[in-house]
Amino acid sequence: MAANLRFDGRVVIVTGAGGGLGRSHALAFGARGASVVVNDLGASHTGEGASSRAADVVVEEIRAAGGKAVANYDSVLDGDKIVETAMKAFGRVDIVINNAGILKDVSFARMTDQQWDLIFQVHVDGAYKVLKAAWPIFRKQKFGRIINTTSAAGLYGNFGQANYSAAKLALVGLTQTLALEGKKENITCNVIAPMAASRMTETVLPPDMLASLKPEMVTPLVEYLCHEDTTETGSIFEVGAGFVGKLRWERTGGHGFPINQDLFPEHIKEEWSKITDFEDGRTTHPTSTGESMEAIMANFENVANGGARPKVVSDDGKVD
């Protein structure tokens, strides 16, 4: 086994750390030497109410185990206040774990503007607010580690979660851009799609499954990614029940149509099997906008012989 990964002298903010995954992250960092800001609004899993108890209990747990922790009860929407708590108590911030979250599940047909907005506020604006306040500190000290929390619902979609999936995928975009913008200053940013038993999942998953889905099986990846020796950045991981895997985009080899000829939907139909074929050995895995553009740029050279004769569609729908 590798040497212990320690966080002595590091200050970690964990949002939504009063229960579930956040609590597990906070306890683990506290046990490995970090000073922890345990943020939690103490709301219900659908965002109602507020109580200082959730954060206080976790702070006590960390202290009882010999660690250092303070509580913060602000909403992540007041992310600057959470960062202020860290600065006042410990004088620095090194790691931000954006974990706070709520659900407002309802079919898209019945979703209200308020249910849409609230989910975006807590997940997207909340992560933004905390990071916006921590970012200048990270840049100045040339060190920062960020974990955002997405969801399989964001990566793949999920019935009844249009608001939640859209907000969760927004965090993937945020992660990938901050990874690029932070690179020069030794700021890494990764995003996890966890699966764990918590009050958020206890009503939707069967009890025998929940027993195998301990939050403590997600936290070690978070710790590894936040260690000062880890340089991984801009990556998406699926993690739960002891499984850890990395995700990437895959693009088909596709089809390039001549650039000097008109393109009609009938041409798309003709080449559809090529456009959508992931099994023909021509797939690629773009990792940046530059690599994404390569295929499009390469098609600039795709000039059909015989000049710019526009293709036409005859009355019977056939392409000539």
Ligand code: NAI
């Ligand atoms: P949880 O409900 O146990 O924990 C979320 C915590 O965030 C709660 O303690 C809550 O009080 C806090 N919170 C809510 N709104 C807040 C606000 N505005 N400001 C500060 N704190 C706030 O749920 P769980 O499962 O631990 O979720 C943690 C994160 O993981 C969430 O972002 C969730 O969307 C995500 N996630 C969880 C999955 C799972 O299987 N448990 C699956 C996919 C994603």
